Amino acid sequence: MLIRYSKILLTAALGALILLVAINNVTDYATNYQFVSHVMSMDQVPAGSALEWRAVASPALHRMFYAFIIAVEFSAGALILAGVWRLLLRRKAEAARFNAAKGVAIAGLALAVGLYLFGFMAVGGEWFQMWRSQPDAEQAAFRFIGCAALVLLFLGQRDD
Template sequence: MAVRISKILLVASIGALLLLIALDNVFDYNTNYEIVSHVMSMDEVPRDSVISWRSITNPTLHKLLYGFIIFTEFAAAALCLAGAGKLWRERRAEAVRFNAAKNIAVAGLALGLGLYLFGFLGVGGEWFQMWRSATYNMQQAAFRFIGSIGLVLLFVHQRDD
C-alpha cells in the first residue's frame, strides 16, 4: 500500500507543480512572455548565423506559442491531478485494476514531459538556439522539470503486483 500511496502523492505533486507554473504564467504573464519573445526572436544569436532565418519576430506568434505553452501546462496539470484522483479511488483494488487506472496519470506526466523535452529543449533550445543566450537560456530549468517528471513517470508506470 505504501508504494501505491507514494505513486499517488508523486503524481499529485507533479500536477500541483504544473498548475502553479501555469498560474504563474497567467498572473505574471510578462515575465516568461519576455523570455519566449527573446528566444523566438533569436536576438542573442548573431545575425550572420546561417540559421538566423529561423527567427520569428512577430509578437502575435510569440503570444500564440506562449498561450500554447500555458494551455499545455494546464492540461498536463489537470490530467495529473485527475489521474491521482483515479489512482486514489483504486488504491485498495487488485493490481490489475490499479494498473489500469494509471492511464490518465501517465498521459498527464507524458504531456508535461513532452512539453519540456520537445518544447523547451527541442524547439527552444535547438531550433531557436536558446542555449546561445546568457540571459534567456531556460534549458537548465526545463531539465529540472524533465528529470522530476521523468522519474515520477518511470516509478508510476512500474507494474504493481
C-alpha cells in the same frame, strides 16, 4: 501499499508543480512572455549567425506560442491531478484495477515530458538557439523533464 501511496504522492506533487507553473505563467504573463519573445526572435543570438533565418519576429506568433505552452501546462497538470484522484479512489483495490487507473496520470506526465523535451529542448533550445539567451531556460526544462520522467517511470511500474 506503501509503494502505491508513494506513487500517488509523487504524482500529485508533479501535477501540482506543473499546474503552479501554468498559473504563474498566467498571473505573471509579461515575465515569461518576454523570454519567449526573445527566444523566438533570436535577438540574443550573435549577429551573423548562420541560423538567424529561423527567427520569428511576429509578436502575434510569440503570443500564440506562449498561449500554447500555457494551455499544454494546464492540460498536463489537470490530467495528472485527475489521474491522482482516480488512483486515490483505487488505492486499496486489487492490482489490476489500480494499474488500470494509471492511464490518465500517465497521459498527463507524458504530455509534460513532451512539452519540455520537444517544446523547450528541441524547438526552443536547438531550433531557436535558446541556450544562447540569458537566462538559459534549458536547465530548468531539463529539471522538469527529469522530474516528470522519473515519476512517469515509477508510476508506470506494474503493481502486484
